[in-house]
Amino acid sequence: MKGTAGKIPSPRSLTELVTERLRGDIVDGVFAFGENVSEDRLAAAYGVSRTPVRDALSALQFQGLVEVRPKRGSFVFDPTADDIAELCAYREMLEREAIRMSVAGSRGALCDQLDGIVARMEAELARKDFQAYAHSDTDFHRAFFAFCGNRLVTSAFDMAEARIATVRTALTSPYVERRDASFFEHCQIVDNLRQGDIDTALALLADHIDRTRVVAVARVS
Structure with missing residues (x-):
């Protein structure tokens, strides 16, 4: 043909x-x-x-x-403080392992994509488009799974991703100081991944998610 x-x-x-x-x-x-x-x-x-x-x-x-x-x-859905704590623990576990798997085979491609998302986030902050920024924040964390090469891990994240994004939008995005700090944390994670310092990147990720948990739990308590 x-x-x-x-x-x-x-x-x-x-x-x-x-x-x-x-x-x-x-x-x-x-x-x-x-x-x-x-x-x-x-x-x-x-x-x-x-x-x-x-x-x-x-x-x-x-x-x-x-x-x-x-x-x-x-x-x-109407999450309790315990629900949010469980969700954050689940998220941190999956994102940590997705990063390990991604950097093992596609560290350069992962970092390139993360760099592009961070640049977009910076522009969205500058023009105060906070809804777009929240979407890019979701894209940033989703990128870990785009390169992990394991459909089961990705599917496990899919099950909670919408709830994670909703908690972020409703409970943490309204805080300007948290948004600025969050952006800096994203930049640090990419910098350390680019340098091959995976342990530091994972520690930053854990702190980043835990700070999200603290803010979110405070809003529902």
């Missing part, structure tokens, strides 16, 4: 689009912790029928972003 070969990508289903939209709205704080997100309300807001909304809520329940309570409705 002559010409350009390749499969034509299938159009995304309405359920996928609604799931992505609702996930983004929860992560970005459009819906607050514990807020009721009824099928009727979401269907009206998104201009769709209840069926894709119901399927989206089911998918996000699996990710831990939504709690479906029988005869009461669907609600955005």
Whole structure:
């Protein structure tokens, strides 16, 4: 066959689009912790029928972003201090191992990608686009898994990533001083990875996540 070969990508289903939209709205704080997100309300807001909304809520329940309570409705997850502590411990464990695996085979590529994200974060801070900065913060930590070469480790992180991002947006991003300190910590992590000082980078990562935990727990206590 002559010409350009390749499969034509299938159009995304309405359920996928609604799931992505609702996930983004929860992560970005459009819906607050514990807020009721009824099928009727979401269907009206998104201009769709209840069926894709119901399927989206089911998918996000699996990710831990939504709690479906029988005869009461669907609600955005509402973490306790213990929930946040567990989430941060889980995150630190997975990110630490993902970094070790990534630097073993793709340290240069990882650092190049992290450098690009840090540059983007700096520009977003300068123009005070804090929502974009929060998204880039998520991209920074996600990059560890892009190069780890282990789908199971990546899948384990996928299960908690949205909750991690939501906690960051809702509970830590509003603090300007924490945001500035966080940016400096990201820079330090990349610098040490670039220099091959993995132990220091991992220690910085642990401190970085623990400071996030302290701020977040203080907000819900």
